[in-house]
Amino acid sequence: MSYNVAVVGATGNVGREMMNILDEREFPVKEVFAIASRRSVGMEVSFGDKTLKCQDLATFDFSRCDFALLSAGGDVSKEWAPKIAKTGCVVIDNSSAWRYDMDVPLIVPEVNADAVAGFRKKNIIANPNCSTAQLVVALKPLHDAATIKRVVVDTYQSVSGAGKEAMDELWNQTKGIYVTDAPTPEVFTKQIAFNVIPHIDVFLDDGFTKEEWKMVAETKKILDPKIKLVATCVRVPVFVGHSEAVNIEFENPISAQEAREILREAPGVLVIDKREDGGYITPVECVGDFATYVSRIREDPTVENGLSLWVVSDNLRKGAALNTVQIAELLINRGLIEKRA
Known part of the structure; x- marks a missing residue:
């Protein structure tokens, strides 16, 4: 059985990656539709060996589709996701618009x-948020084994998480520095080239940013509301790939070797953990891969039942496009969706 799929936001970083992953994973597609805003109508995007022309979100008939994969921003999703859903087309949304709605998984x-x-x-x-997705993939098997009490996570997030304009800003600033042009921040609050910025999304009243709050709220909703989590989210001059330094406190004893063996068997995880030069994964090496990589697994001697990990993943894939396609696959595999007439 094959399905009609609409990719909304098809011209963006994540939309294009959705197209790539649908093709790479041989998703049972009958027809794929590239959907974008009116200003992008007619723009061409690739799907496998085909070239698709973008159609207008405002006029497209979603009743023709079984799935709509949305990656067009929160405001667009708030307006359009309910409209699309009412046509009978299942919406899988990559924005933050619906994550905290109790009626939306x-x-x-x-x-x-x-x-x-x-x-x-x-x-x-x-x-979920890109930084949350890779985190919970690594936490889940450890939580099942020893019950997580508290997590402290510091993220090192690539500029692709802020969109194409952010990637362009890093590229232009880097080139400009070499020819003595002063970097001018436009997308980011400060220079991103050869720098790190401890600020992602807006600041909240308690001093945390919304990105940090998202990691707390989403981990509780996805994994366990009892888990205590605190995050510091940092933007780094990397084009693709998010990294996380994760410290975990458990209710029950668990050794580094036990954690290593558990993670090696966990779905979606690849352990690269050699205690030698280069025996770990960095963002450059994860680009284009489906896995969430875990390295630097070690016991934390400062707390009872503590571990520290290094977690790396392609944020455009597991953090966004791949997870979206996996959700569609899940619905099909569990028989929760039938092809529409």
Whole structure:
């Protein structure tokens, strides 16, 4: 059985990656439609060996489709996801617009696949924040084994998480520095080239940023509301690939070797952990891969039952496009969606 799929936001970083992953994973596609805003109508995007022309979001008939994969920003999703869902087309949304709605499942298939069963309440499924997705993939098997009490995570997030303009800014600033042009921040609050910025999304009243709050709220919704988590989210001059330094405190004893063995068997995880020069994964090496990589697994001697990990993943893939496609696959594999007439 094959399905019609609309990719909304097809000209963006994540939209293009959705096209690539649908093709790479041989998703059972009958027809793919590239959907964008009116100003991008007619723009060409690739799907496998085909070239698709973008169609107008405002006029496209979503009743023709079984799935709509949305990556067009929160404002667009708030307006259009309910409209699309009412046509009977299942919406899988990559923005933050629906993540905290109690009637919308927030899904990472390796972690909480069973929660997808409630999607018919609004016919919308939410994709988590990129930094949360890779984190919970690594946490889930360890939580099952020893019960996590508290997590302290510091993220090192690539500029692609802020969109194409952010990638262009890093590129232009880097080139400019070499020819003595002073960098001019436009997308970011400060120079990003050869720098790090401890600020992602807006500041909240308590001093945390919304990105940091998202990691707390989403981990609780996806994994366990009892887990205490605190995050510091940092933008780094890397084009693609998010990294996280993760410190975990457990209720029950767990050794580094036990954690290593558990993670090696966990779905979606690849362990690269040699205690030698280069025996770990960096963002450059994860680009284009599906896995969440875990390295530097070690015991934390400062707390009882503590571990520290290094977690790396392609944020455009597992953090966005791949997870979206995996959710669609989950619905098909569990028989929760039938092809529409």
